[in-house]
Amino acid sequence: MVNFERFNKITWYPGHMLKAQRQLKEKLKLIDLAVEVVDARAPELSRNDQLMDIFQHKATITLVTKTDLISKDLLKSWQDYYKKENRHVFFINSSQKKAVTPFLSFLEYSFKEERKRRGATTPMIRPPRVAIVGVPNVGKSTLINLLVAGKRTQTGPRPGVTRSQQWVKLKNGMELLDTPGVMVPSINNPEKGLQLTLLGMIKDKIAGEEALAEYIHYMWVHNSDDPLMKRYELKEFPKNYLELLEAIAKRYKLFKGGAEPDLRQAATSLIQDLRQGKLGKIGLQSPEMLVDEEH
Ligand SMILES: Nc1nc2c(ncn2[C@@H]2O[C@H](COP(=O)(O)OP(=O)(O)OP(=O)(O)O)[C@@H](O)[C@H]2O)c(=O)[nH]1
Ligand SMILES: [Mg+2]
Known part of the structure; x- marks a missing residue:
């Protein structure tokens, strides 16, 4: 969590x-x-x-x-x-x-x-x-x-x-x-900030690629349908985002120097895959969620 x-x-x-x-x-x-x-x-x-x-x-x-x-x-x-x-x-x-x-x-x-x-x-x-x-x-x-x-x-x-x-x-x-896009001056809720960044509206470096990867992992823990498993050929769902990034690094052969997985590169690939729709159709908000927020 x-x-x-x-x-x-x-x-x-x-x-x-x-x-x-x-x-x-x-x-x-x-x-x-x-x-x-x-x-x-x-x-x-x-x-x-x-x-x-x-x-x-x-x-x-x-x-x-x-x-x-x-x-x-x-x-x-x-x-x-x-x-x-x-x-x-x-x-x-x-x-x-x-x-x-x-x-x-x-x-x-x-x-x-x-x-x-x-x-x-x-x-x-x-x-x-x-x-x-x-x-x-x-x-x-x-x-x-x-x-x-x-x-x-x-x-x-x-x-x-x-x-x-x-x-x-x-x-x-x-x-x-x-006109140039204009963001709100300050986003009080950190989760909303991560979501807006995943949608490509805020520069990645502000939250950091690893934080975004952690959020993507969290999203899937809460999602029964699993294109993520297929895309990265996973046998079981990674326990945390670091495990997920390691699996992606292996899948895409992203290594630093020798055999050490390049987690940063893996996070960048994960974010890119999500944005390009390679992990399925992803809505971050639904009308039902608005109703929940009001209560
Ligand atoms: N998949 C998809 N991509 C789209 C669609 N409309 C725009 N894009 C892509 O979204 C990206 C941003 O598009 P822009 O038109 O530059 O967005 P903008 O709102 O003018 O952005 P700023 O100038 O930064 O404020 C581009 O890569 C577009 O190709 C769409 O309907 N579907
Ligand atoms: Mg524009």
Whole structure:
């Protein structure tokens, strides 16, 4: 069992995030609609309420990305959950180019609804402007490239790829603002910090690869289904994360100098396998867990 208290509180709020948040406030008057992008593996955990406070008087829609990384059942539970909550939530898997057409229609529809709500009667004389916001690495820039059908923004499997705002114009006239991902300034719960790091939203070195490996081992102890055993050809479940890392080092032939297993390399491989979906479809949060947290 992991004692989370012994893990340090995780904080990753470099200067560029503070600047990004300030620049969003400065641009607020120009923006008609905000799209809050979150990760399907933990849609509520990957929200930044403080960032979204900036848009409290604007129309906002939530886009859940990376639906390919969770099971169909979990996806269905989240869809049902948001329907009941009456929230504007759209789900997408960025590797399916077709998925973008209904989202674009949804954006246009949301924009028209917002104008109606505000009582606007005259035609719009300037293009609608949409800010794409959220925590790092959720797929904001990837979404923009999909919508524009070209490589206009920089993307990558690391947090903090986008460092400055960038406007991108779509064929339908809409202007999208790509923005740097912004993390909450401080995460009080160490377990949540580890989860956000596993989702690639915080740099690994802050928690440390071994701590992340320990958390992955803990997750599997609590999971009956076991792709981990198959992937690493394990005969029995490792008693602790060090045993797991040793087994991975042997499986991948990761040795330091002579015969000593390279546990750090093994931890890096484990984290990579998890993120690339090689250990199965992994959701870190479900609607049921939210209910439990409330009680
Ligand atoms: N599996 C999967 N990967 C995705 C999806 N959308 C984006 N990605 C990947 O997620 C990683 C991060 O994507 P980005 O678009 O750079 O994320 P971002 O939100 O702009 O990140 P920052 O600029 O760091 O804030 C990239 O490796 C993308 O290929 C998706 O729907 N499914
Ligand atoms: Mg980006």
